Amino acid sequence: MYINTVSHYLPSEVIGNEYFTNINNLSHEWIVERTGISERRKASPEENTSTMAMKAVEALLENIPYSKNEIDLIIGATYTPYDTIVTLAHAVQHQLQIPDIPVVSISSACSSLLNAIEIVEGYFALGKASKAVVVVSDHNTAYYNEMDTVSGHLWGDGASALLISKERQTDSDMEIKNLITGGAATSGKAIEAVVLRPNDRGVIMPYGRDVFQNACQYMPKVSQQVLQACGLTIDDLDYLIPHQANHRISLNVINTLGIPVEKLISNIQYLGNTGCAGCAIALSENKDKFKKGDNIVITVFGGGYSYGAMLITI
Amino acid sequence: MYINTVSHYLPSEVIGNEYFTNINNLSHEWIVERTGISERRKASPEENTSTMAMKAVEALLENIPYSKNEIDLIIGATYTPYDTIVTLAHAVQHQLQIPDIPVVSISSACSSLLNAIEIVEGYFALGKASKAVVVVSDHNTAYYNEMDTVSGHLWGDGASALLISKERQTDSDMEIKNLITGGAATSGKAIEAVVLRPNDRGVIMPYGRDVFQNACQYMPKVSQQVLQACGLTIDDLDYLIPHQANHRISLNVINTLGIPVEKLISNIQYLGNTGCAGCAIALSENKDKFKKGDNIVITVFGGGYSYGAMLITI
Numbered sequence: 040m041y042i043n044t045v046s047h048y049l050p051s052e053v054i055g056n057e058y059f060t061n062i063n064n065l066s067h068e069w070i071v072e073r074t075g076i077s078e079r080r081k082a083s084p085e086e087n088t089s090t091m092a093m094k095a096v097e098a099l100l101e102n103i104p105y106s107k108n109e110i111d112l113i114i115g116a117t118y119t120p121y122d123t124i125v126t127l128a129h130a131v132q133h134q135l136q137i138p139d140i141p142v143v144s145i146s147s148a149c150s151s152l153l154n155a156i157e158i159v160e161g162y163f164a165l166g167k168a169s170k171a172v173v174v175v176s177d178h179n180t181a182y183y184n185e186m187d188t189v190s191g192h193l194w195g196d197g198a199s200a201l202l203i204s205k206e207r208q209t210d211s212d213m214e215i216k217n218l219i220t221g222g223a224a225t226s227g228k229a230i231e232a233v234v235l236r237p238n239d240r241g242v243i244m245p246y247g248r249d250v251f252q253n254a255c256q257y258m259p260k261v262s263q264q265v266l267q268a269c270g271l272t273i274d275d276l277d278y279l280i281p282h283q284a285n286h287r288i289s290l291n292v293i294n295t296l297g298i299p300v301e302k303l304i305s306n307i308q309y310l311g312n313t314g315c316a317g318c319a320i321a322l323s324e325n326k327d328k329f330k331k332g333d334n335i336v337i338t339v340f341g342g343g344y345s346y347g348a349m350l351i352t353i
Numbered sequence: 354m355y356i357n358t359v360s361h362y363l364p365s366e367v368i369g370n371e372y373f374t375n376i377n378n379l380s381h382e383w384i385v386e387r388t389g390i391s392e393r394r395k396a397s398p399e400e401n402t403s404t405m406a407m408k409a410v411e412a413l414l415e416n417i418p419y420s421k422n423e424i425d426l427i428i429g430a431t432y433t434p435y436d437t438i439v440t441l442a443h444a445v446q447h448q449l450q451i452p453d454i455p456v457v458s459i460s461s462a463c464s465s466l467l468n469a470i471e472i473v474e475g476y477f478a479l480g481k482a483s484k485a486v487v488v489v490s491d492h493n494t495a496y497y498n499e500m501d502t503v504s505g506h507l508w509g510d511g512a513s514a515l516l517i518s519k520e521r522q523t524d525s526d527m528e529i530k531n532l533i534t535g536g537a538a539t540s541g542k543a544i545e546a547v548v549l550r551p552n553d554r555g556v557i558m559p560y561g562r563d564v565f566q567n568a569c570q571y572m573p574k575v576s577q578q579v580l581q582a583c584g585l586t587i588d589d590l591d592y593l594i595p596h597q598a599n600h601r602i603s604l605n606v607i608n609t610l611g612i613p614v615e616k617l618i619s620n621i622q623y624l625g626n627t628g629c630a631g632c633a634i635a636l637s638e639n640k641d642k643f644k645k646g647d648n649i650v651i652t653v654f655g656g657g658y659s660y661g662a663m664l665i666t667i
Contacts, residue, residue: 113536118437124462124549124556124656125538132538142536142659143468147457148438154457161475181552222427222456224439224446235438237551238495242438342438345456 040160040203041212042351046098047199047323048091049310050082059192062185070192075286079195079311081180087121089130091198092176096131099172099200104209110137110202112168114158115144116151116315118235118342119178119242131174141168148233149282149341151175151315153220153349156203160218163205174200177314182241190244193285195311199319213329213351217268219261220347227253233342250342254288257346258338259295265336265348273298277333278325282340283307283317292338315341322351329353354474354517355526356665360412361513361637362405363624364396373506376499384506389600393509393625395494401435403444405512406490410445413486413514418523424451424516426482428472429458430465430629432549432656433492433556445488455482462547463596463655465489465629467534467663470517474532477519488514491628496555504558507599509625513633527643527665531582533575534661541567547656564656568602571660572652573609579650579662587612591647592639596654597621597631606652629655636665643667 055078056067070076082091092115100107113135115128122130126144141162147154155173162168179194203215224230232246232253244250258281266272273296281289286307293303306313306321313320318337329335331353338348369392370381384390396405406429414421427449429442436444440458455476461468469487476482493508517529538544546560546567558564572595580586587610595603600621607617620627620635627634632651643649645667652662 120437120460120551122548122550123432123434123460124547125544126460126462126657129461129536129538129657129659130544132536133544136539138537138539139535141468141471141534142538142657143459143461143465143472143534145457145459146434146437146440147443148440151457154455157455157481158457158472158475161472161479161481164478165475167471167475220455220457221453222443222446223452224443224456225450225452230439230444230447233438234436236436237434343440343443343456345443 040163040205040215041207042215043104043202043204043208043212044099044102045201045323045326046095047320048094048098049197050080050086052081052083053078054081063188065188065192074193075307076311078309080197082178082196088117088119088176088178089121089127092127092131092174093134095198095200096134096172096174099202103202107135108137109170110135110172111140112159112162112171113142114155114171114173116146116155116175117177118146118148118314119182127174127176131172147341147345148343149315150339150345150347152319153218153339153347156349157218157220159203169205171203172200173203175316175319177316179314182235184241189247193312195313197310197313197316197320199316199323201319213353216350216352217265218349219265223257223344223346226344229344251288253344254284254340255291257340258292261346261348262296262336262338265350269350271334275334276302276336278302278304278335280304280318280321280335280337284312354477354519354529355521356529357418357516357518357522357526358413358416359515359633359637359640360409361511361634362408362412363511364394364400366395366397367392368395377502379502379506388507389621390625392623394511396492396510402431402433402490402492403435403441406441406445406488407448409512409514410448410486410488413516417516421449422451423484424449424486425454426473426476426485427456428469428485428487430469430489431491432460432462432628433496441488441490445486461655461659462657463629464653464659464661466633467532467653467661470663471532471534473517483519485517486514487517489630489633491630493628496549498555503561507626509627511624511627511630511634513630513637515633527667530664530666531579532663533579537571537658537660540658543658565602567658568598568654569605571654572606575660575662576610576650576652579664583664585648589648590616590650592616592618592649594618594632594635594649594651598626
């Protein structure tokens with residue numbers, strides 16, 4: 040599989056830490072020390088998960104190396120849906136005006152990017168598709184409680200889209216060498232540590248410490264596994280893009296793996312936790328930085344729990 | 354692919370049409386004439402999408418022909434989620450206590466059953482799984498407005514689970530011969546006809562007529578396609594299980610296909626529209642009725658829009 044192009048969309052409103060100082064009495068220093076976050080984006084009242092997804096796809100189409108009508112699969116992902124019936128994948132199908140192709144939206148929370156790409160891999164293996172759009176979008180501020188002093192300041196909004204083909208399309212395609220996903224609902228406080236019950240209250244994280252510990256365990260482990268599966272070691276890794284949940288988790292992960300901070304790609308400092316969109320946005324933001332032959336691992340961990348890793352070679 | 358066993362769960366509370374006569378002044382005769390529905394089930398305050406899913410899986414395990422620990426994939430489906438982070442698939446993984454297998458939940462609204470099975474098909478093709486649980490559950494009454502005289506009386510709650518393997522496990526396995534899914538967000542009023550925006554109001558159906566027309570068009574068409582793909586004609590069909598949205602739609606579909614009413618399997622009369630669970634519940638309810646060699650088509654149509662058909666041979 041090959042990533043032909045990747046794009047992202049960020050809402051324009053920037054919310055600095057002073058916002059949470061004002062409403063929750065949390066200082067900038069306190070937030071930065073615990074999370075690494077200085078600011079995050081917030082969708083406008085006119086925006087939602089689906090409009091952000093469509094904006095990301097709009098940007099994707101600017102660099103599509105073939106006719107958009109060749110797209111034969113759309114997989115959407117979000118845990119902060121605007122509409123669970125007209126899902127974000129359906130909104131994108133309507134936008135693209137491509138009829139009669141498989142279209143579905145998924146959630147494995149913050150791990151959804153890799154589950155979505157693995158589903159694409161399955162359609163490619165079946166011969167039921169050969170060119171897919173994966174679109175990840177989270178509108179965390181639609182479901183958060185900004186007064187929640189535990190997690191209100193963590194969340195940001197954003198979206199990203201990837202165009203993925205079975206066969207190589209151009210010299211600049213990024214090759215997906217391997218991809219592993221797993222549910223970990225059997226671990227720790229998986230089924231209560233972070234939850235989003237739309238009919239109850241929004242996203243809450245009653246056991247942040249358990250999330251932290253499991254994220255720090257699963258992401259290094261599965262990153263090693265995906266490298267090993269390709270006959271590589273950690274020394275062959277050029278960049279790591281971990282799920283952007285908390286900068287301290289990211290630093291813990293690279294410390295466990297024994298890789299220098301120069302190889303860590305992060306956007307949590309200025310975007311907060313953008314959910315399942317975070318790693319894809321980071322890939323999109325940094326695409327011009329990568330050199331031919333670079334090995335990049337994206338590794339994710341999400342509520343529920345779920346985890347995964349994907350090795351990309353430029 | 355083979356369905357090894359199928360189960361279902363229905364909440365115990367029965368809501369008859371007189372309930373809607375009392376609150377909305379809709380007569381039993383009026384509801385039956387327009388929808389075919391006489392009663393439907395309603396989950397108790399302690400129940401939700403995930404608990405119903407787990408009850409269906411509990412029933413599934415009673416007839417599992419191998420160790421539950423051989424299950425290596427869980428796909429959940431719902432458009433009425435209890436939790437979008439700890440999804441129903443994660444709740445089921447926790448229930449089954451099987452670590453480190455792919456776990457994800459999806460939505461293509463009322464079409465989700467077939468999208469879920471197609472995703473399983475992909476994992477089987479990749480060799481990443483060989484025995485999957487698909488669990489479909491909709492808790493419509495958590496998101497409906499019972500005072501909505503347009504669609505309040507349509508909805509019911511329920512869940513179903515299927516155990517699906519790549520290779521045949523027993524003589525009584527049902528074989529999945531072919532499966533087609535498609536998004537149809539380009540058709541009619543797809544992106545506004547039926548919506549469920551958790552942060553706005555619940556499920557509403559402002560363009561029921563458009564849903565009706567598209568359902569009556571897509572389900573017969575894709576049913577023909579799935580038969581043709583297997584070298585069969587409509588005369589080879591023993592039973593049709595259409596999405597249980599409205600009995601008039603089902604009658605229209607069999608009329609278009611030219612098949613007698615004896616070949617139509619329905620549960621909408623006593624369950625209402627149980628969303629993506631409806632067809633799977635019908636398969637489970639009728640499994641003892643099927644004879645060796647019977648050809649059954651399940652065909653779905655859902656908001657967004659999406660459609661699909663699956664041919665099963667007993």
